Amino acid sequence: MKKTFRGGTHPPEWKLTAEQPGEKLKLPEKVYVPILQHIGAPAIPLVKKGDEVKKGQPIADPGGFVSVPVHSPVSGKVVSIGTYPHAFGRDVETITIESDGADEWHENIKEDADWESVDAKTIRERVRNAGLAGMGGAAFPTHVKLSPPEEKPINTVIINGAECEPYLTSDHRLMLEKPAEILAGAQIVSKAVGAKRTFVGIEDNKPDAVSVLKKAVKDGKFDIKVVSLPVKYPQGAEKQLINAITGREVPPPPGLPMDVGCLVQNVGSCVAIYNAVRFNKPLIERYVTVSGHAVNNPVNLIARIGTPFSELVEAAGGYTKDAAKLLNGGPMMGSAQWTDMVPVIKGTSGIVVLNKEEAYISDEQPCICCGxxxxxxxxxxxxxxxxxxxxxxxxxxxxxxxxxxxxxxxxxxxxxxxxxxxxxxxxxxxxxxxxxxxxxxxxxxxxxx
Ligand code: SF4
Ligand code: SF4
CATH class of the missing domain: 1.20.58 (Methane Monooxygenase Hydroxylase; Chain G, domain 1)
Structure with a gap:
């Protein structure tokens, strides 16, 4: 029997975009880059109106240890700094940059030919400098996760490829399209924390991803085990994934995965970690699923951070006439948005548009004590x-x-x-x-x- 956790449910999967490869979204004319895209202190702007910037250039410094820098997703000119709508549901200080169309990288973004021999401290530094925050939606600064206290050693790293939210397929496509990068990132994570065992957990509604990753493990001689898990929501939640794969129970809050010797990273974060350590590349773009029965042509896009949701929905053929609810994320844990002006941030794994029927608008009835x-x-x-x-x-x-x-x-x-x-x-x-x-x-x- 396959491993899983207790409880959970089975909402319809609606993986409409499972067969849609990640397509590069056209370069936006303007990007709206919030200084807060992570859990922790907001970053502090380093630029002012009128400054010229290059792609990948830091534009805001971390505001503390639990914080990350922010980088320009395009080359161009800073046209304003002020509050702007944000997917967190409130206005946030945002740096607006007009693209010059040249898309020129900053001079510091270079490959380190000796990247495989860097030590744990350098890994954490590069990860922090690249502005990485969990890409599965939680947006916790990655370098903090990679710095467990001495009394809580990590022996097991789990790479999260469960993607249990209905509609979302951005992680699925990433696993099919970038398996070697995911595994290299996983190896870097294990090295940074000194873990002895590394797993990749994938729900078995993605058999192609399971076999692609198993093959990549074999071809690359990675010491990593790919585990196929039954489809059940919320299989991709950290504590449930740890329980399914290792049988360990993370204690209730403030208990953390490190309390049971585990660390979980999303597959997208692994690719970003690999890019940070090998190429010194910051996180300026990501895979985003744009789906739901109220967009005309659901797709997977590779979008720059700061691109307004409206441009992604347009690339998905626009809204249908009965579009009723716009979500940042999937229908189970995503948050409803009041405007599609909000920009893609580091944790935006999907944009889902529900029609009137799906939006589940109905009056609450009294509890019937069904349990x-x-x-x-x-x-x-x-x-x-x-x-x-x-x-x-x-x-x-x-x-x-x-x-x-x-x-x-x-x-x-x-x-x-x-x-x-x-x-x-x-x-x-x-x-x-x-x-x-x-x-x-x-x-x-x-x-x-
Ligand atoms: S939303 Fe909270 S109370 Fe409801 S099932 Fe999930 S964890 Fe339990
Ligand atoms: S016990 Fe009440 S609240 Fe819970 S599922 Fe049944 S009707 Fe709903």
């Missing part, structure tokens, strides 16, 4: 109880039931026959609990001052 939400929750919570407590603003009770452990996977909402938007209520509960904690900490601090 389905409980049976699918991959972290064994009581979603119906937590959601109700959050609705009644009983935040302490919601926290006691483990609200903060919810990873907002949406499985409970998906299976609920009463159309209860459980994840929405739980998210509200989590935000309120965190706000209360912050307020309490401030009050304690001011009393002590």
């Amino acid at each position: 389905r939400c409980i049976s699918v929750c991959p972290v064994f919570l009581l979603p119906t109880n937590i959601a109700r407590l959050a609705e009644f603003e009983r935040f302490e009770d919601a926290e006691n039931l483990g609200a903060l452990e919810c990873m907002e996977c949406g499985s409970c909402t998906y299976v609920c026959p009463s159309k209860r938007n459980l994840v929405h209520h739980i998210r509200f509960g989590k935000t309120s609990i965190m706000a209360l904690k912050k307020k309490e900490a401030q009050q304690t601090k001011s009393k002590g001052a």
